[in-house]
Amino acid sequence: MTAVTARALIRTEAAGGGRTRLETLRSDPPLTLRQTGPRRVHLVSTGAGPLRGDHLELGVDVAPGTSLEVRSVGATLVLPGLADTPSVMVVRARVGAGATLHFSPEPTVLAAGCVHRLVVRLSLAEDATVFWREEIVFGRHGERPGRGRARFDATVAGRPLLRQDLLVGEEAVDGSPAVYGDARCVGSTLIAGPAWAPPAVPDVKRERRAALGDGWAALPLAGPGVQVCALGADAVQLRERLRRGEEAAATSPPTTPPATSAPDG
Amino acid sequence: MNGDAALLLLADSRLPAGGHAHSGGVEEAVRRGTVTGAGDLARFLRGRLATAGLVTAALAAAACELAAVDSGGSAGRELRAACDPGPPPADDAADGVPLWRRLDAEADARTASPAQRGAARTQGRLLLRTARRMWPSAALDALARAVPEGPHHPVALGAAAASAGCAPRQAALAAAYTSVTGPATAAVRLLGLDPVTVHRLLADLAPALEDTAHVACASLDDAVPADDEPDGCGAGHHQGRQPGRHPERQAAWQAARWHALPGHSAPALDLLAEGHLTNPMKLFVS
Amino acid sequence: MGAHHDDLHDAAEPHGRALRLGIGGPVGSGKTALVAALCRSLGPSLRLGVVTNDIYTTEDADFLRRAGVVDPERILAVQTGCCPHTAIRDDIAANLDAVETLEERFGPLDLVIVESGGDNLTATFSRGLADRQIFVLDVSGGDKVPRKGGPGVTSADLLVVNKTDLAPMVGADLTVMSRDAAAVRDGKPVLFTSIREDRGAHSVAEWVTHMVDAWRREHGEPHHHAVQSAVQSAARQAPAS
Ligand SMILES: Nc1nc2c(ncn2[C@@H]2O[C@H](COP(=O)(O)OP(=O)(O)OP(=O)(O)O)[C@@H](O)[C@H]2O)c(=O)[nH]1
Ligand SMILES: [Mg+2]
Numbered sequence: 001m002t003a004v005t006a007r008a009l010i011r012t013e014a015a016g017g018g019r020t021r022l023e024t025l026r027s028d029p030p031l032t033l034r035q036t037g038p039r040r041v042h043l044v045s046t047g048a049g050p051l052r053g054d055h056l057e058l059g060v061d062v063a064p065g066t067s068l069e070v071r072s073v074g075a076t077l078v079l080p081g082l083a084d085t086p087s088v089m090v091v092r093a094r095v096g097a098g099a100t101l102h103f104s105p106e107p108t109v110l111a112a113g114c115v116h117r118l119v120v121r122l123s124l125a126e127d128a129t130v131f132w133r134e135e136i137v138f139g140r141h142g143e144r145p146g147r148g149r150a151r152f153d154a155t156v157a158g159r160p161l162l163r164q165d166l167l168v169g170e171e172a173v174d175g176s177p178a179v180y181g182d183a184r185c186v187g188s189t190l191i192a193g194p195a196w197a198p199p200a201v202p203d204v205k206r207e208r209r210a211a212l213g214d215g216w217a218a219l220p221l222a223g224p225g226v227q228v229c230a231l232g233a234d235a236v237q238l239r240e241r242l243r244r245g246e247e248a249a250a251t252s253p254p255t256t257p258p259a260t261s262a263p264d265g
Numbered sequence: 266m267n268g269d270a271a272l273l274l275l276a277d278s279r280l281p282a283g284g285h286a287h288s289g290g291v292e293e294a295v296r297r298g299t300v301t302g303a304g305d306l307a308r309f310l311r312g313r314l315a316t317a318g319l320v321t322a323a324l325a326a327a328a329c330e331l332a333a334v335d336s337g338g339s340a341g342r343e344l345r346a347a348c349d350p351g352p353p354p355a356d357d358a359a360d361g362v363p364l365w366r367r368l369d370a371e372a373d374a375r376t377a378s379p380a381q382r383g384a385a386r387t388q389g390r391l392l393l394r395t396a397r398r399m400w401p402s403a404a405l406d407a408l409a410r411a412v413p414e415g416p417h418h419p420v421a422l423g424a425a426a427a428s429a430g431c432a433p434r435q436a437a438l439a440a441a442y443t444s445v446t447g448p449a450t451a452a453v454r455l456l457g458l459d460p461v462t463v464h465r466l467l468a469d470l471a472p473a474l475e476d477t478a479h480v481a482c483a484s485l486d487d488a489v490p491a492d493d494e495p496d497g498c499g500a501g502h503h504q505g506r507q508p509g510r511h512p513e514r515q516a517a518w519q520a521a522r523w524h525a526l527p528g529h530s531a532p533a534l535d536l537l538a539e540g541h542l543t544n545p546m547k548l549f550v551s
Numbered sequence: 552m553g554a555h556h557d558d559l560h561d562a563a564e565p566h567g568r569a570l571r572l573g574i575g576g577p578v579g580s581g582k583t584a585l586v587a588a589l590c591r592s593l594g595p596s597l598r599l600g601v602v603t604n605d606i607y608t609t610e611d612a613d614f615l616r617r618a619g620v621v622d623p624e625r626i627l628a629v630q631t632g633c634c635p636h637t638a639i640r641d642d643i644a645a646n647l648d649a650v651e652t653l654e655e656r657f658g659p660l661d662l663v664i665v666e667s668g669g670d671n672l673t674a675t676f677s678r679g680l681a682d683r684q685i686f687v688l689d690v691s692g693g694d695k696v697p698r699k700g701g702p703g704v705t706s707a708d709l710l711v712v713n714k715t716d717l718a719p720m721v722g723a724d725l726t727v728m729s730r731d732a733a734a735v736r737d738g739k740p741v742l743f744t745s746i747r748e749d750r751g752a753h754s755v756a757e758w759v760t761h762m763v764d765a766w767r768r769e770h771g772e773p774h775h776h777a778v779q780s781a782v783q784s785a786a787r788q789a790p791a792s
Contacts, residue, residue, distance in 0.1 A: 153524070160374035163528040167315070172473070176312020177299040178290060179531045186532055208379055210539040217539045222373035222382060229377065229532045283644035286632035391644035454633045546607050550630040550645070 003053030003083050006031045010041055010059070012066040012099075020066035031056055036071075043072040043105060050076070052115055053083025057090045060103070064096035064125070072105035075137070075235075078146060080113030090119045095128035100193075107135035107185070107235050110168055114146030122154040122190075124161070129193030130154075133242065137185045137235050138168055145169045154190060154225075161223040162190060183215075183231035185238040191249050192225030211248035216241040218249040271429035274399075275422070276439045278446060283391035287384060288451030288549040289313065289444070290537035295455045296544060297537070303459075306452050307466045310445045314473055316531035318444035320375050321419035322437035322481035323526040324368070328423025329436035330485065331364055331519065332404035360403065365411035365420070367520045372417035375528040380538040382417075384551035389422075390415025396425035404428060433485065437478040445470060451549060481527070488522040565682070567774045569600070569660040570766040571650060572759065573639065573681030575703055578669030580689040581713035581746055583611045586666050588752035589759060590620035597661040597763060598773075600653035601626045602646060606635050606668040625657055635668025643680040650680075659773035662763055672701030683762050685755070689714040690723040697732040705735045709742065709758055716745040 008031035015021035020039040027033045032044045043058075050056055062068045078087060089108075095101045110116055124130060134152070138145035147169035154162045166186060173179040180186055198208065198220070208220035215237075216230035228245030232238030278284065291309065294300040300309050376382045393416060397405045408416055408424045416424075419440050426436035449467055453460050541551060574582050583603070590599060599621055603611040605628060612628035615621065627649040631638040638646055650663050665681060667674060676684045686707035688696055691714055697704055704710060710732055718725055725743060732741045742754045767773070 151528070160371055160524070162377065163371070163374045163524070163526075164377070164530040165528050166530060170315065172311050172315035173531075176308045176315075176531075176533075177294055177305055178309045178312035178534050178537075179316055181299055181533050183533075188532075209542070210379055212536070212539050212543065215536070217378070217536050219377045219535060219539070220379050221377060222370070227377045229530075229535055231532055231536070279641070281642040281644055283642060283648070285634060285637055285642055286630050286645055288632065387645075387648070391648055394647070395644060451632065545609075547630060548607060549632045 003051070003055070003081070003085075004030065004049075005055045007057045007059070008033055009061070010068065010070065011061040011063070012039070012068050013063045014065045018065070020068065023063070024061075031058055037069070039067055040069040040071070043070065045072070045074065045076060048077070049079060049081075050087040050089060050116070051079050051081030051083075052087050053081050053085050054087040055090075056088065057092070060091065060093035060101065062093070062095045062099040062101045062128075065098045066096070067100035067102075069102040070105070075106040076108045077111055077140075078108060078114040078116040078148070079111050080115070080146065086115040086117050088117045088119070090121075092121045093123070095122070095124045095130055097125040098127055099125070100129045102131045104131065104133040104189075107137050107187075107238075108148075109137040110139060110146040110148045112139055112143040112146055114148070116146065116148045118148070118150040120150070120152045120154075122152070123158075124154065124156045124192060126157040127194045128156075129195070131189065131191050131246075133187065133189040133246075135185060135187035135235065135238055135242070136166065136168060137238075138180075139184070152188075152190075154192065156192070156223055156225075159223065161192060161225055162221060162227060164188075180231055183233065185232045185235055187230050187232070187238045187242045189228040189242055189246050189249075190225055191228070191246065192221075192223075194224060196220070196226050196249075197224035198222065211245070213241065213244050213248070216245040218245045268426075268429065268431035268435050271400075272426070272431050272435045272439060275426055275429060275431065276442050276446075278450065280392075280395065282395040283388060284443065284447055285450075286550045287388060287447050288455070288551065289317075289448035290534045290541070290551070291448040291451045292455060292547060292549045293537040293541040293544065295452070297540070299533075300452065300456075302456065303462050303466065306449070306456075306458070306463065307469070310449060310466060310470060311473065312531060313448060313534065314441060314445050314470060314477055316529040317534060318441045319477050319481060319527050319529050321422075321440040321444055322477050323484050324372050324375075324417065324419035325423035325426065325440035326433035326437040326478075326481050326485050327368060327371075327523055327526060328420045329427045329431065329433040330423075331361065331368060332402070332408075332424040332427030333433075334361075360407040360410075362407055362411040364516050364519055365408045365416070365424075367516065368523060369412050369416050369420050371520075371523045371526065372420055375526075375530075376417070377530065378535040378538045380542050380551065381535065384538065385417045385419075386415040387550065388418040389420060392418060392425060393421040396421065396428060400425060400428035400430075402428035434478055434482050437481040438474065441474050441477040441481070445474075455548070484525065484527050485522065488525040565766075565770045567659075567771045569598075569654060569658075569663045569773050570763050571663050571665065571680065571682045572762070573665050573667065573676035573684035574687060575639065575667040575670070575674055575676060575684060575707070576687035576711075577671065577689075577692065580669070580687045580692075581711075581744075582666050582669070582687050583614055584746040585685070585687055585711065585713065585744075585752055585755065586611075586664055587615055587618050587620050588746050588750060589664065589756055590615070590618075592751040592753060592756035593662065593759065594621055596760075598657070598659065599625060600650070600657060600660050600663040602649045602653070602663065602665045603628045604631050604635055604638055604646065604666060604668040606631065606633070611666060625653060627653060631668055635670045636674040639665070639667045639674065639676045639680060641677075643677050646680050654775075658775040661767075661773060662759070672696075672699065672703050675702045675706060682766065683708045685709045685711055687711045687713055690718045690725070690728070691721050693721070694723040694725070694727045694731075697728050697735065700735045704732065705737075707739070708762075709740050709755070710736060711755055712741065712743045713746060715743050716747050
C-alpha cells in the first residue's frame, strides 16, 4: 500500500436569477464527488481509508450569492497504515458575500491504531452563512480510539470567529471529566452568519446565554455565530443531541438576559 | 532581575484579584457527580491542563511578549518618527491598542462558551485592576483602554507578567498553574478532600505544567505568519522582534502569528460552565 | 505615561464618588432586613446601589428585588466561593468591580451599600472596599456577644443591635449589651433596633444620612465617572488581519 495524495474541488458560480451552478466538480480518488441535486454534492469514498501517510484535500469555493450543500454517503473510517506519518485531511472552504454553505458529512471514525489529522479552514465573507457539522467517533464498536487531532479555524472577513483543536486518544484527555467524560463521540456544529451577530452595542459584562440540554449546548460565540457542541455514548445519540442543539440555535437567535445578575456574565 | 519573585506573586492564590471565587467547572462537576473524589479530580485537572490550560498559557505568553514590545513603546515611537517623517500615527495605534484588541479577539475565538468568556473577562478585569496598582505600566494602561469591559484573563495575566518583569515562559507557566490550582482548591472546599492529597495531585502535575508552558511558548515561536511581510518581518522572527516600522505592518505580522496558537477545546468544560449558570445554589462564580 | 483619567480600574479614589457602606455581621442577624430598611428610608432622597454577598444563592439579592425597595437593576450579587470574609477583606476585587459597575451604569450615586455574607465575629470590611461599616448583631445570640468583642463589634463605625422585640423572649438584657458595647467601642455609636417594628430603621438611616453628608462635604458632589464603555465598545471592532 502506498500513501495517496488527492485534491478535490467544488466551486459554484451564480447562474442568474439567483440560481447556483456547479462551475467545478473535480474528483480525485479516493475523494470522489457526485452531484446529487441542483446545488448538492455528495462525497463518495472510493477505497478504504484514509490510511496513515495519506494526504487528502478538499477545496470548497462558494461564489457570492450562491448556495451549496455538501454531504457524504457514509462515515469516514480512518485506519492505521504503514507509513509513520499521520493521515491528513484538509478542507479549505471559502464562502462569498451573501452565499450559503451547508457542510454535514457523516462522522469520522478513528479506528484503533490510526493517527489522523483533520484541518478545516473556513473563511467567510461578512454576510455569508454557514452550517458546518463535524462528528468524531472514538474507535469502532468496543475498540480503543486511534489518535486524532482536529483543528478548526473559522474567520469572518478576516476576523477570527472560532479556533479550536480537538485531541482524541491522548492520555491526558481520555476519560477526563473536564474534556469528554465517558463519552465515545464528540461533535460540533457551527452555525454562522449575519442572523447570529451579537448586539450592535456589545456589553460583554452581559454575554448572551447558551441553550443547554442533556449532553449538548448551543453556545453563542463572541462573533456572528453559534457553536453547538455535544458529547454522546454513540454516533446515534451524538447526532440526536447535535440536532437538538442545532434546532435551538436555529429557532431562537441568542438573546441577552436582563442585567439582574452579577457582572460575571 | 529575572522575574522569578514576581512570578511567585503573580501565581499566588492570595493575589487579590478575585480568583478565589472561581472553581473552573469543578463546582458543577461535583454537582453532576462527575468529580467525586481524588481520582476523578486528578483526571479532571490533567484534562483541564491539556486543554484550557494550554490555551491560556499560549495566550498569556503572547500577551507577555506583546506587552514587552509595547513597553519599549517610547523608544519604538522615536524610532518610527525618525524613520518616518510623516505625521505621527494615531495615539491608539502607537500604544498597541489595536493589537491588544486583536489578541483579545483571538482569545474570544478560542472560548466558545459564553459562560466561560464571561468568567474569563471578569477575572481578567479584576486582575488588570490589581496589576495596574502593583506594577503600573504603559502596556497595562493600553490594555485597559483597548478592552474597557475587561480582557480575557490570560491576556491580562500575560500583560501583568511583562509589567512585573517576567518573560513569556513565566507568564505561560503562571497561566498553566492557575488553570489547575483554582479548581483544585475549590474541590478541597466542596468535597472536603484532604488538602494534602490534593496538593499531591498538583505536585504530580508539575512536569506537565512545565511541558505546557514549554509547548505554549513553542507554539508562539514556531508560528510563522501566513502572509509574511517581506521587509523586516522575516528577520524579526526571534528575539528583538521588530517587524518593520509601520504599526499596521507590525500589527499584521503579530496577528498572523497568533492564528496558529493552540485552541484545545474541552466540550465537557463548556457544558459544565453553562450548566453552572443554571445552578441556583452556587458558591462559586464559575 | 501615567494612569488615564477615563477609567475606574485604579484605587478607590474618594473624590467625587458615592460613599461605600459595608454592612456585616453574623448569619441571620438582620443585615438584609437593614439594607431593605435603609433603601425604604433613604431611597426617596439618595441615589442608591446595593451589592450582596450571599454565601449560597442570590437569596438576599432576590429578597431585596422582590421587596421592591430599590430598582432591581441596581442590586448586584457577588459569589464568594465559600469564603464570605475573603471577599470583603482579603480579596475585595469582585466587590469593587460590582460597586464600580453600579456607579458606571447608574452613576452618579450617593450611597452604595455592600452586604457581606453572614460570617463570624472577626469579619470586617477592608478599608479599600468600605468607607464606613456597620456591624449588625441581634439579641437572640445572647447579651454576652458585645462583651466578647471581636473586630466587628469593636471597630465598626456603627454597631447595630437588632431584634430588640425578641429581647424579653430570649432573656437578653439590653442595658448589659449597651454597657458592654460602650466599654469595648471607645465611644463609637451603638443603636438598638427592631426592624420588625420599625421597617425603616430610622435611627440607623439618620446616622447613614449624616455619614453621606459628611462624605460629600469632604470629597465633593458625586459625579459620573463612567468608562464610557458602551461608547468604546461600540467603536471597538477587532481589526481585520
Ligand atoms: N423578630 C425580628 N426578626 C427580624 C428582625 N430583623 C430581621 N428579622 C428576621 O430575621 C431573619 C434573618 O434576617 P436577614 O435580614 O435575612 O438576616 P441576614 O443577616 O441578612 O442573614 P444572612 O444574610 O443569611 O447572614 C429574617 O427572617 C428576618 O425577617 C427584627 O428586628 N425582629
Ligand atoms: Mg442577608
